[in-house]
Amino acid sequence: MLEWIKQPWPWYVAGPLIGLTVPLLLILGNRTFGISSSLRHICAACMPGNLPFFKYDWKKESWNLFFVAGVLIGGFIAANYLSTTTPLVVNPKLVEEMAGYGITNYEGLIPKELFNWPALFTIKGFILMIVGGFLVGFGTRYAGGCTSGHSIMGLSNLQWPSLVATCCFMAGGFIMANLILPIILKL
Amino acid sequence: MQNISNTDFEIRSENAMCVNQSKLDQTFSSLLKYTIAGIFFGIILVKAQVIAWFRIQEMFRLQSFHMFGVIGSAVAIGALSVFLIKKFKIKTIEGESIRLEDKQFSKGQIYGGLLFGFGWALTGACPGPLFAQIGTGATVVLVTLLSAIAGTWTYGFLKAKLPH
Numbered sequence: 001m002l003e004w005i006k007q008p009w010p011w012y013v014a015g016p017l018i019g020l021t022v023p024l025l026l027i028l029g030n031r032t033f034g035i036s037s038s039l040r041h042i043c044a045a046c047m048p049g050n051l052p053f054f055k056y057d058w059k060k061e062s063w064n065l066f067f068v069a070g071v072l073i074g075g076f077i078a079a080n081y082l083s084t085t086t087p088l089v090v091n092p093k094l095v096e097e098m099a100g101y102g103i104t105n106y107e108g109l110i111p112k113e114l115f116n117w118p119a120l121f122t123i124k125g126f127i128l129m130i131v132g133g134f135l136v137g138f139g140t141r142y143a144g145g146c147t148s149g150h151s152i153m154g155l156s157n158l159q160w161p162s163l164v165a166t167c168c169f170m171a172g173g174f175i176m177a178n179l180i181l182p183i184i185l186k187l
Numbered sequence: 188m189q190n191i192s193n194t195d196f197e198i199r200s201e202n203a204m205c206v207n208q209s210k211l212d213q214t215f216s217s218l219l220k221y222t223i224a225g226i227f228f229g230i231i232l233v234k235a236q237v238i239a240w241f242r243i244q245e246m247f248r249l250q251s252f253h254m255f256g257v258i259g260s261a262v263a264i265g266a267l268s269v270f271l272i273k274k275f276k277i278k279t280i281e282g283e284s285i286r287l288e289d290k291q292f293s294k295g296q297i298y299g300g301l302l303f304g305f306g307w308a309l310t311g312a313c314p315g316p317l318f319a320q321i322g323t324g325a326t327v328v329l330v331t332l333l334s335a336i337a338g339t340w341t342y343g344f345l346k347a348k349l350p351h
Contacts, residue, residue, distance in 0.1 A: 019262065036339075071229035072321055139302030144203060171301060181244075
């Protein structure tokens with residue numbers, strides 16, 4: 001059993017389990033699933049800066065911070081106790097493309113050649129980590145949710161604005177990955 | 188008092204999908220169950236390789252069905268669950284009725300959605316995976332998370348000037 005758990009889970013196991021997070025949070029206490037709001041509650045708690053958008057009782061939403069703390073712990077448990085060290089198996093076309101940028105290390109889930117402390121001080125690393133992170137935080141709040149809030153919770157509740165948001169997430173990702181990222185990775 | 192709490196709820200639920208719809212008081216120990224739910228979710232994110240930068244690149248290049256399968260089946264099970272909760276008027280474990288609010292359309296879902304899509308392809312992570320990636324030991328992602336918090340703050344700062 002543990003041996004099976006340690007293998008990467010196929011989509012038809014992982015997807016339904018992710019979907020079950022929706023009823024789990026509703027039944028535990030009427031919470032609608034979503035993660036990007038945690039970033040807003042951190043702003044509201046630490047540096048509201050007299051902005052109306054951050055002037056609310058963030059403690060009412062502190063469950064979201066308890067939840068993301070759990071996600072972090074879950075990441076630690078899964079990586080340290082429930083994983084093997086087998087390198088990631090990806091599409092050969094991607095391997096070929098990445099080799100063209102000098103990226104060949106498939107150990108671990110986060111490519112060490114791109115995401116590391118010294119890389120933060122290179123143009124490529126700055127764009128990938130700092131600019132990328134900024135766009136994630138800015139974009140999700142502007143859109144009113146992220147992949148969990150819109151694409152999973154919103155679509156599960158048949159909200160058409162969430163479908164619009166999800167299509168735009170995908171469109172943005174397609175444009176970046178295919179048209180802009182190749183230029184950045186050559187830097 | 189009722190008015191004040193209503194206004195607070197309106198601000199909290201502004202531009203947010205995930206909201207505490209409960210009117211019950213909460214204690215520290217009652218909130219710990221969300222940490223346990225988060226641990227469950229974090230483990231799945233890692234085991235499904237949803238937090239892997241290369242998986243996200245495959246998805247946006249249509250080179251693998253994996254991510255589409257994960258999101259698609261998650262929505263199918265989520266939608267079935269919401270349907271059953273509504274149909275059978277299932278209550279929370281604390282006995283409260285479950286409420287779900289409809290979301291209004293705003294142009295932010297288009298502009299913000301595209302910007303988030305750019306960020307997703309760059310970092311290979313949406314907000315959930317950022318936390319899980321840090322947990323796996325990729326400490327540098329802490330910087331990405333801080334930058335995401337700065338991005339959220341900047342949105343709050345510019346909100347009135349942006350098209351919605």
